[in-house]
Amino acid sequence: MLKKVGRVEEATEVSSGIYLLRISCPLKEPYPGQFVMAQPPGLEEIPLSIAGYSGGELKLIVAAVGETTRALCRMDVGDRLWVRGPLGRGFSYMSRKTAVAVAGGVGIAPLIYLVDARKREGLKTKLVAGFKSRVGGKLIQLLEDLGDVVIATEDGSIGAKGDAVSVASSMITRSSMVFACGPEPMLRKVVDLCMSVGAAVECSLERYIKCGVGICGACLIEGEEVSMRVCADGPVFDGETIVKLSDFDKLALDRSGCKVPLHGGCPSR
Ligand SMILES: Cc1cc2nc3c(=O)[nH]c(=O)nc-3n(C[C@H](O)[C@H](O)[C@H](O)COP(=O)(O)OP(=O)(O)OC[C@H]3O[C@@H](n4cnc5c(N)ncnc54)[C@H](O)[C@@H]3O)c2cc1C
Ligand code: FES
Known part of the structure; x- marks a missing residue:
């Protein structure tokens, strides 16, 4: 698949070290759970989950952790980058089961797109977004705009106290469809929980x-x-x-x- 040129329309820090990037770049309509390879000039190409796509505009949620992610987060409006995608296989996001999305940290990115895409199809999703500690108001607003959202923090500094899986556990039953993304120990916990209650689960x-x-x-x-x-x-x-x-x-x-x-x-x- 060929690389396309994207133009940065917005790069906003929504929480400490976490940025929302809006990039105009016409792509084949992506499915929630797919990703793109993004490459700022002169740096590596890295994978990033699609956090939204509409009308030729791609949304990414990027944690500035190393050279390439930091460069992406420092981009200004009008800057250009290479984008390749959409790639990979996404979530069964049109499931009619009672949907619960469980996110850990920046694992929220593909689940934002999933919740939004389901909403556009008239399908409800409960989203549990877990973080280690307090996150920025802009990120909380972005999540609350999606609808039925519970914020959880491990230290209880905002929202429910506990990790995302413990907080989501009371919402997961045999008839649930659970979508998850986050660190693998968290995904292990969510898979074990879903297997034990007989719920369907998909993890990125x-x-x-x-x-x-x-x-x-x-x-x-x-x-x-x-x-x-x-x-x-x-x-x-x-x-x-x-x-x-x-x-x-x-x-x-x-x-x-x-x-x-x-x-x-x-x-x-
Ligand atoms: C399918 C997928 C979706 C992802 N979605 C997001 C997202 O939506 N938002 C987000 O902030 N991050 C996401 N990541 C992680 C992101 O790709 C890495 O944080 C990024 O590659 C780090 O690059 P760097 O140069 O900034 O840091 P580096 O200092 O190069 O690396 C930091 C860490 O990222 C890992 N990493 C570096 N290059 C790659 C690579 N090519 N592929 C996978 N891991 C790599 C390294 O092993 C290291 O642990 C995703 C990764 C995958 C595989
Ligand atoms: S990155 Fe080459 S096979 Fe997956």
Whole structure:
């Protein structure tokens, strides 16, 4: 897939170190859960979840954690970047089941698009957005504009006290469809919970992504009987697939292709 030129229309810090970017860039209509590869001039191409798309305008929520994300967050209105996508397989976002979306930190990005896309189809979603501690008012406003949202913080500084999965647990039943994105220990907790109550679950996973189209193998996540390419078979996987992947919440390939303990290397959330 060819790279397109995008133009920055807005770059706003919505919470400390977290930015909302609006980029005009005509793309094939993306599904919630898909991602783009974004590349500021002279830097690496990195994967970012699509947080919104409408009328040729792409929304991204970016945490400034390293060289490329910091450069993206520093961009001014009118600056240009390369965009490649939409890539990957998204969520079953049109599910008619009672939907609960569970986000940890900047894992909120694809779920913003999911909740909004469901709303446009007249489908309701409860969103539980978990953060370690207090987040900025602009981010809270952006989430509250989506509708049925519960903010949770681990230290109780705002919203409900606890992690997103504990707070969401009372909302999840056998008839729920749960969509989740966040750090893998959190996703492990959500998958275990959903399996134990018999709820359907889909999680967006992260691995180091190079080609983004399933060719290079950099993003492989392995199990005994099955291996998946996060960029092309995912990044969204259902609970039944995830439990077969023994690398899940344990191991990941790093930048050079070596398998390393997940929490010592990539990914980043
Ligand atoms: C499918 C997917 C969707 C993502 N969506 C978002 C999002 O919506 N918002 C957001 O802020 N972040 C998102 N990320 C994470 C984001 O890609 C990394 O934070 C970013 O690549 C870091 O690049 P850097 O140069 O700023 O930092 P670096 O200092 O290069 O790296 C910081 C961390 O990011 C990891 N990383 C670096 N390059 C890549 C890469 N090419 N692929 C995967 N991980 C990488 C590194 O292993 C390291 O742990 C997503 C990752 C994936 C795989
Ligand atoms: S990044 Fe190349 S196969 Fe996934």
